[in-house]
Amino acid sequence: MSSSRFDPSVDPAARRAAGGLKWNHYDPDVLPAWVAETDFAPLPEIVDAIQGLTDTGLFGYTGREDRLVEACVGWMKRRHDWTVDPTLVLVLTDVMQGVEAAVTAFSEPGDGVIVTTPVYFPFFKVSPSARRRQVEWPLSRGDGGWEFHVDELESILDSDPGIRVILLSHPHNPTGRIMDTETMDAVVAVAAAHEVMIVSDEIHSDLVYPGIDHRSLLTAAGARDRVVVSTSAAKTFAISGLRASVLVCGSRDVKHRLTAAHPRMLLGHVNCVGSRATSAAWESGDEWTDGLLAHLGAMRSRLIDRIGSEAPLVRFHPPDATYLAWLDLGACDLGDAPADRLVEVARVAVGEGSMFGNGGDKHIRLNFATSAEMLDEILDRLIPHLQG
Numbered sequence: 001m002s003s004s005r006f007d008p009s010v011d012p013a014a015r016r017a018a019g020g021l022k023w024n025h026y027d028p029d030v031l032p033a034w035v036a037e038t039d040f041a042p043l044p045e046i047v048d049a050i051q052g053l054t055d056t057g058l059f060g061y062t063g064r065e066d067r068l069v070e071a072c073v074g075w076m077k078r079r080h081d082w083t084v085d086p087t088l089v090l091v092l093t094d095v096m097q098g099v100e101a102a103v104t105a106f107s108e109p110g111d112g113v114i115v116t117t118p119v120y121f122p123f124f125k126v127s128p129s130a131r132r133r134q135v136e137w138p139l140s141r142g143d144g145g146w147e148f149h150v151d152e153l154e155s156i157l158d159s160d161p162g163i164r165v166i167l168l169s170h171p172h173n174p175t176g177r178i179m180d181t182e183t184m185d186a187v188v189a190v191a192a193a194h195e196v197m198i199v200s201d202e203i204h205s206d207l208v209y210p211g212i213d214h215r216s217l218l219t220a221a222g223a224r225d226r227v228v229v230s231t232s233a234a235k236t237f238a239i240s241g242l243r244a245s246v247l248v249c250g251s252r253d254v255k256h257r258l259t260a261a262h263p264r265m266l267l268g269h270v271n272c273v274g275s276r277a278t279s280a281a282w283e284s285g286d287e288w289t290d291g292l293l294a295h296l297g298a299m300r301s302r303l304i305d306r307i308g309s310e311a312p313l314v315r316f317h318p319p320d321a322t323y324l325a326w327l328d329l330g331a332c333d334l335g336d337a338p339a340d341r342l343v344e345v346a347r348v349a350v351g352e353g354s355m356f357g358n359g360g361d362k363h364i365r366l367n368f369a370t371s372a373e374m375l376d377e378i379l380d381r382l383i384p385h386l387q388g
């Protein structure tokens with residue numbers, strides 16, 4: 001499928017009229033490049049699956065549908081060369097529910113939970129609401145971009161024996177960074193040596209750029225008893241409103257720890273619309289996703305070119321994955337809350353870096369999953385303000 005199906009003009013008035021947070025949260029003249037959602041027309045098979053349900057009128061309870069689990073196993077094998085055991089897949093309503101379920105299953109109140117700052121800000125709610133201690137393993141910025149330093153993780157774990165969980169965003173939101181195989185193996189080895197579990201949120205893992213290899217954390221050496229992966233089709237196919245996700249375990253023991261900690265009703269039920277739509281996406285979405293990736297790759301290149309030539313003060317390490325650009329505006333004259341300022345002066349809404357915790361000050365997160373025309377308009381508005 002060509003990438004052109006992702007490039008028709010985006011009509012802001014039509015998007016707003018259709019409803020939804022992305023296009024309606026700000027004033028109508030503000031262009032939205034904030035929340036992680038794309039502007040593309042859906043995969044036709046998802047629409048068909050939902051229409052099939054409306055035809056039958058089935059809107060009642062559903063459970064863990066075999067079709068969804070099989071679709072998940074097939075997708076992970078085809079797209080990620082990752083062999084998932086269907087008996088070790090739990091079906092939940094969303095990725096953050098899986099994250100919270102896993103963090104609380106593998107720790108007790110008062111235990112430490114590591115987050116890799118700056119990071120997807122809802123992670124910051126997990127420990128306080130579950131009475132766990134949040135501990136930071138900050139990413140470092142080298143010349144080539146953001147890095148995970150495993151020696152630093154090791155000294156954090158050495159100095160705090162109460163840490164029980166490492167919570168990863170992999171690919172990492174907001175930097176778009178991916179760990180190479182060697183780093184993943186080292187993280188799992190350090191976690192094993194300290195008897196710490198790893199919860200890996202891999203919701204962006206389909207969205208990886210050419211030449212970069214993303215492997216699930218569950219494929220790392222020794223990960224079977226150490227790692228659980230929370231993921232879904234929501235980001236790739238823009239179906240986050242349909243609420244369906246999977247929590248993939250590597251062993252029966254890990255699955256047992258999860259289910260024992262959370263009797264089934266407490267984990268909630270996936271809804272039938274989300275289950276059918278996700279099944280359709282994972283069964284039929286390969287060619288569509290190839291087209292999406294080609295388009296996102298072109299938008300990423302456009303962003304790199306325009307920022308590089310027209311806003312050279314912006315520090316930008318292009319993402320390995322995700323349709324999110326993490327831009328350091330420290331050298332621009334935009335103050336301490338650049339996103340707030342850019343809504344005012346440029347009429348573009350982007351994510352405020354400080355919300356992503358330490359390392360986020362004077363940064364913004366820009367979503368480039370839109371048409372070339374819309375991205376150009378967003379950049380035309382932003383670039384005059386990204387100067388000294």
Ligand SMILES: Cc1ncc(COP(=O)(O)O)c(C=O)c1O
Nearest residue numbers: 036094095096120169173201203
């Ligand atoms: C890293 C990450 N995890 C989780 C989510 C949200 O997933 P869900 O709505 O399924 O909880 C997002 C959404 O942007 C995300 O970027």
